[in-house]
Amino acid sequence: MARILVTGGAGYIGSHTMVELLAAGHDVVCLDNFSNSSPEAVKRVQEIAGREVRLFTGDIRDRSLLDSLFHAVKVDAVIHFAALKAVGESVAKPLAYYENNVAGTLTLLEAMRAAHVMRIVFSSSATVYGNPDKLPITEDAPVRPFNPYGQTKAMVEQILRDWCVAEPGAAAVALRYFNPVGAHPSGRIGEDPADIPNNLFPFITQVAIGKRERLSVFGNDWPTVDGTGVRDYLHVVDLALGHVKALDWLARDHGFVAINLGTGQGTSVLEMVHAFESATGAKVPHTIVARRPGDIAACWADASLAHRLLHWQATRSLEDLCASGWRWQQANPEGYRTV
Ligand code: NAD
């Protein structure tokens, strides 16, 4: 059992990962500036797990805060979620994205090095592949993101790769997530978009509950099974468990590795709408509209490296992820703001 610093632990994926870390017996320290989350999420994580999280409120770019954190608690490894993540916003505000995601990670790594903490799991993204040449996507596919958000992920991967060469004891796993959706089965924690959701799944749950009138389906002329975009939707609890497995890898190996976390299955927008309706009984009115700029037709993972190296695979079904996301949406129509 280890003590893990989770940056961005109050966020969507971080909160689910903290639950699984606590369940696996790890001690959890959370650092979050709450720029896109609520302290209520940390409270609920503790309630689900029946264990305490040690919370530091602050920013990964604050070196003196990091130094005092590492001085106050002996940390064995870091799981680094803290980042800005909206693709469109990253095009409009690239400097804010490079500052937070890249410069922030450099500050974190410098503080880790000073405190002799040499293991890190990093939240990367399938967006680093840009528009893939072939499917399913393997980790040796070219890295060529086409927006500043994706660039920040590719840059941090490169920094970690170089860091692991320079520091003999260093170990880093970059997990390239495909499309995490759904919520904890308790319905107590879940995705809580601050604004109009950009992503398909939270938009569907908001239409189903009546917060939005209808879903716009971005194009039905893609070269896919039914003309709508295809993605690899992964249950957030499966994703969280992938982080626990990545920590096990860090404890027995060193160097840098990038690993896809996905199910290996593609689902189209219309397939997702129908799966959601049949899993929940709710209706999702939708209209076909023009393609969204910057979209790609299809993207799904070859998840065999995760199986081989981490002994991880996604086990939760599309039905599970629809039902859990709906449970969270119904119980928390305004997200954490209802409290
Ligand atoms: P999120 O916004 O819910 O969580 C990120 C958390 O980091 C938030 O709690 C936010 O307050 C915090 N944070 C941001 N900047 C910070 C800073 N400078 N200092 C301290 N805390 C800070 O996002 P999420 O969906 O949970 O994503 C977590 C990570 O996974 C991110 O790095 C994201 O880029 C990556 N990722 C997410 C997805 C996805 O679809 N959700 C897909 C691929 C990769």
Ligand code: UDP
């Ligand atoms: N999508 C859609 N309507 C929406 C949001 C998304 O049709 O309101 C489509 C989008 O074009 C893509 C798929 O749903 O084909 C997944 O989009 P999302 O933004 O969730 O993930 P990403 O494109 O970043 O993988």
